[in-house]
Amino acid sequence: MEINGHELFKAFHHIKKSSMGRIHKCLMKDLKPHEFFMLKTLKKMYEEEQQEAQTNNLPLAPGVKISQLSRETSISMPGVSQTISTLEKHGYVERIASSKDRRLVYVNLTETGRQLETDVSESCFQIYDEATTILGQEDTQALVLLLNKLAVAFDQIDRQQCDLEQQEKAERKTT
Secondary structure, rough: OOOHHHHHHHHHHHHHHHHHHHHHHHHOOOOOOHHHHHHHHHHHHHHHHHHHHHHHHOOOOEEEEEEHHHHHHHHHHHHHHHHHHHHHOOEEEEEEEEEOOOOOEEEEOOOOHHHHHHHHHHHHHHHHHHHOOOOOOHHHHHHHHHHHHHHHHHHHHHHHHHHHHHHHHHHHHHO
């Protein structure tokens, strides 16, 4: 049997459905995967800022700017803002206005948001640890290697697509 893109897509869909389904049922109740991804990213970015502030003896901002989240996640500013609004309604994040410049707004996790991120992350790693045990070290290493190669292939396809779009744009300008 020849494997094609459709088979690869089906395999990824099956993995997503089985792993995310378990995590979502157990912990995420009212949270969508992209919202959890935003919580995780916000936590990581703020921890990095804390580390940098401590290392360089700099003042620490009360959170992360939406523009920083947008750049880090490659999601548009309105998309990030909408996700943050949803998380804020659930009590997982808070917006903090700068006392010096009211236009500047930071976002940070609440204690509830931190606890949820920790609980879901632990559950997420547990399912992958269990899968690693079932697959064994050798198959897991091979899978990681292949997935990394696939990520590189997707990046290459994206670059080629961008190059093609740039070429088409340039050709339209000259005609």
